[in-house]
Structure formats: structure tokens, C-alpha cells
Amino acid sequence: MTTVLEPPTHDEPLDAAPADDRDFRPTPGGWAARAALPIGSLLVLFFYLNHFAPVRADNLSNGLIIAVGALSLNVLVGYAGQISLGHQAFIGIGAFTSAYVISQSHQSFYVALVVAALVGATQAVILGLVALRVRGLYFALVTLAWGAVSEQCIFLLKGFTGGGAGANAPKPGGFTTDRAYFVLVAIALGVILLIDWRMMASKAGRAMQALRESPQVAANYGVNVNAYTLLAFAVSGFYAGVAGALYASRRTTVQAVEFSFASIALTYLIVTVVGGLRKRGGIVAFAILFELGAEWLPDLAKSLGLPRSFQANAGTYLQAVSGILAILTLIFQPEGLGTITGPIGKWLKGERFHLGHGGGGGAEGVNARP
């Protein structure tokens, strides 16, 4: 069987007219190739989960949780044009709420997930109330200080977290193994992606984007600036609460030290930026790549015969490199990994493959005015 990877477009001029694209229908071979990509990816995933030790599945779950957290940040930074440098508060409060509901109130994981999402949304809205008064760069400082308050105060409250040394959050029945839990996390990510996609296609999504470009202009067009700013915070906090609850049960013990500025707020911001603001596919792809990199780099360093010190620090080097990658993304390619995933998504839907037509959202990466 011959696999056709590209529809026969080689004799077309490169700058094909849009009208031509509109009439474009893939050949049966083209459709086969389009179907082969997702099916192939699923097969690779299945092989990856079953062939390697369960800990690989657990780490891949972490990649998907980072994706949910980064999507939460994307709502604020990408859609609404608010900056958050305190996302360890968003994620951590979700995680500790979930642990509290499971181990102190003795409810099921699913109840805890919903409560964590709602509590996450509530704390985000409270922060959003400040954002109505304090805009732009100054608000970034407030989020930074809020993150510090969560780390040094909220996560250590004995009544809420048991002092931060470890709150229990067992995995739910039926998903107690690492591989099964991965499936649960994947479903949750799928639901979040669906919500995000539908929200951005709605009036609320367009209103948020208008806010990002200019709150004044948006207000002139009848957008309720305050309401939609708060909505953006609520949605972001909701996603973050889900991410936190998933994180809690993945670790089964929630510790305050894991929710630090460097390991959550900065890392998630960088995943969001490199993945591409307003580019769901890019964000999920880079979150997974980031986790896989952290996981396989030590093995790779070992097989290449690099010094032991490098092997031990491989994950840290990855963090250093992703910081630099984020700067390069901001300077040269504001759409991030979305530059690649956008066209692939369009190709899968039956359009031609055009690199650089990721589409929509404006060219500027982070766009908000102080």
C-alpha cells in the first residue's frame, strides 16, 4: 500500500489564490493520510504506555496536567490580555482543596474535582476584582505578591492543608494505576479543550479578545469590560482548579514545596509562550514535549556518554533552555509552536498544508497595554 502524505499540489503555484483553496478537496489518498496521523499517534501512545514502565505513564500525565495549567494561563495572558505571575496559587489552591475534600470531607474524587474547580474560579475572581482597578504591568506585581502569599501563608494553614507537609489525595477507584490515571487525565484535558474551543467561538470569547486589544474600544462597542474581565479570571481559575485536583491525585500526597514560583508560575508561563499564545494545539504539544524532554534527556545524556554531572542536571538544563526558547519565541516567532500545529490542524480538517497560515489572533504575542 502506498501512503500519500501530501495531496498532489506540487504543480500548483506557491501563492495559490484563496478561491482555489476554497474549492480544494483532498483526494481519497489525502484523506487516508489525514486519518493516518491521529490513528498513528494513538498507536504510538498506546505502545509508549504499554511498553515502558508505568512511571512513564505517570510522567506523561504530568505533561497533560501542565497543558491544562498552561491553558488556564492562556485564558488570562492570551485571550484577556491580563498577566499572571502567581499561577502557583491557582494550581496549588486547587490541589489542596481537592485533597481537603477527599481526605477531610470524605467525598469522592469527582466531587473534589468540581469543588476544586469552583474554589479555583472563586479565588481567581477575587484577584480579578483587583485587576479591575489595577491594570497592566502593575497587576502583574499583584499576582506575583498573591503567589507569594499562597506559598507562605495559604498552603501552610493547618486547618486547610494540615501544615503543607502532605495532604492525602488518593486516586479514584478504577483509575488507581498510573496507566489508568493517564486515561482520566487525558479525558479531563479533552473536556477542557472542548470548553476552551467552544468558549472562544462564542460571544464571550470574542469579547475577551476585544478587551485584550483595547478595553476602551471594546467598551465603546458595548462590551461589558468588567464582567468579561471577571469571566476570563473565572474560566482561568476553573481550569487551574481542575489542573490542581488532577495534580493532587497524581501525586497522592500534596506538598506545599511543590507549588513554588519557579516550578509552577514560571514554568507554566514559558510553556504557554513557547507553545504559542491563543494556540491550544501548540500549548498542549509543547507541554508534552517539555515533560518528555525532562524525562528522556538524562537517558539520552547517559547513552551519549556525557559526564555524570550533566546527566543528573539534565532536567535543569532543559529549564534553562526553555527559558531561552521562550525569549527567542517572543523575539522571532510570537505564535510559538502554534506556527506548526495550526497548519497541521487545518490540514487534518481537509485543507491544504500552508506553513505560516496558523490563522487568527493577530501577530503580537503578548498584547496588553499598561
Place this chain on the structure above:
Amino acid sequence: MLGVTLVTPIILGLVQGAGFGLVAIGLVLIYKSTRVFNFAAGEFATLGAFASYHFSHGFNILFISIPKLGLWAGAVAGIAVGAAFGLLTERFVVRPLSNRPKVTVLVATAAIATTAIALEIVLGATKSFRSGALVSGHPFVLQGVSLLWQELIVIFVLVLAGVGLAIFFGYTDLGLATLATSQEPTASRLMGIRLNRISMLTWGLAGALGGLAGVLLPPVTGSFFAAYGTTDLLIAAFTAAVLGGMTSVPGAFLGGILVGLVQNLALSNVDQNHFPGAPAVAVLVVLIGVLVVRPTGILGREA
């Protein structure tokens, strides 16, 4: 009894506040000249602390090995590394992004902090380091609290930096040129001011001030570690700068002292067991209070 819970935190607050002020003056310097919020400022200090520690104790990293050079050489190295890091940041990150929204630059400086923190973890793992005071011993005892020479040095250096920068902005052509570029870059360029030079000057100076804070503060506060500047200094320094309206050098100076006092009074008067993290909460309250009630800061005008 009142003296114990008041005098100790006030003295500690003054000293720590002086350190915050030093970093805050660097933030103000950068904001005044390029209108950028520099979230890498804390790491300027951490890298300065690491450099001064490693140079004074000698190190052997990868292929470079440096012998034990002593505390003063280490201090110079710390300041130099801070300045160099500031200059690198300006050249490779801030300048290419100079025409972009300021939030983009903010995110980029946060990315620099991430990279710097990762490098520090490689250099020093997650250990805490104790660096030696430049001058040891304590000259006098005040209300039962013995002051260290190092603490006096920190306050003295802050006063020196504050006065120096106030003179720089108030009375020199270069200072005036720096202010002019922030307000009207195009016109300033037409008047013959080299924007890139000004930008390099302020980032280098801010880096050096950060490095200086990293050299001077850890011996007073106890220890430093990877991400020390971002976790322990950055928020306080930004709050100090905001208290000064982001543009006032004397305001940042006073703001630093005020934040140091607020943090230490909160720390020593609130029971950590019942209410952990009182200093962080106090800083958040001060920050939101200033931003909502008096966004122009305590001194209220650009100076």
C-alpha cells in the same frame, strides 16, 4: 518587654529594607529609562551572591578553576557579574523587543529569571550557602540588640546609591538625557542622544546594584540559594518601587525601608503557628493599598 518585639524588628527591617531599596533603585532606574518592569532583577542579585561566594571560596566548574581569592575580590566579582548579566539582558533581550508591548518585555524578563534560576541550580544544586561578612564583628549594642558592621555597610551603601542617583538624574547631562529618552525617544534621538548607550548604561547600572545587593545582603539575612533573589527580594523591591511611584529614586529608597519594617514587624508580632506567612500578606496589603489608593506613590512625582 515592648522593646524586644519592637527594637529588633525595626533594626532588622531597616537593614533588610536597605537591601530591598538597593534592588528597588535598580528597578526604578530601568523603569525611568525604558519603561520596562524587570522581573529578572532578583536574579541579578542571586547571580551576584553566587559569583561572590564562588570567587571568594575558589571553585572548579566544568573546565574553569579559580583559586580562593578572598572576600573583597569576591565582592567585586559579584558586582561585575551582576553588571555583566544586566548588560547581556539589555543587548540580547530588551533591545530586540524595544518596539514591542511592554508586557512582552515583562514576560521575556521572567523567562530570563527562569534560565538564571536553572543555571544557579546547576551551579549550587538546591543547597543554602552562607557567605561571610565583608567586615565581621559588631561596633555597638543598641537596646540589647547588637548591630553588625555588615548591617551598617548595607545602610551606608544604600544611602550612597540613593544620593548618587538623585544627583545623577537631577544635575548631570547624562541623567537628563536618560529621563528624556524615556519620555520622548524619537525626539531624544534627533537631539543626538544615543538611545542604545543610555539603555546599556541603565541596565548595566541596575545589574551592578542588584549584584551589590546580592553581595551585601546574604551575610545579614543568613543564607542564599538558587532563586533567592526572586523569592526573597523581588516582591519586596517591587513594592518599594511602587511606593515610590516606580519613578522616584528617593521614593524607592524610603519604600524599601518601609517594606523592610512592615515585613519584620509582621514577622515578629504575628504567631507563625496560627497565621503563617504574615510578612507576605502584609506586603500584598501594602502593594494593593498603594496601587488602589495612591498609584503615584508616597512622594508623588517624578524625581
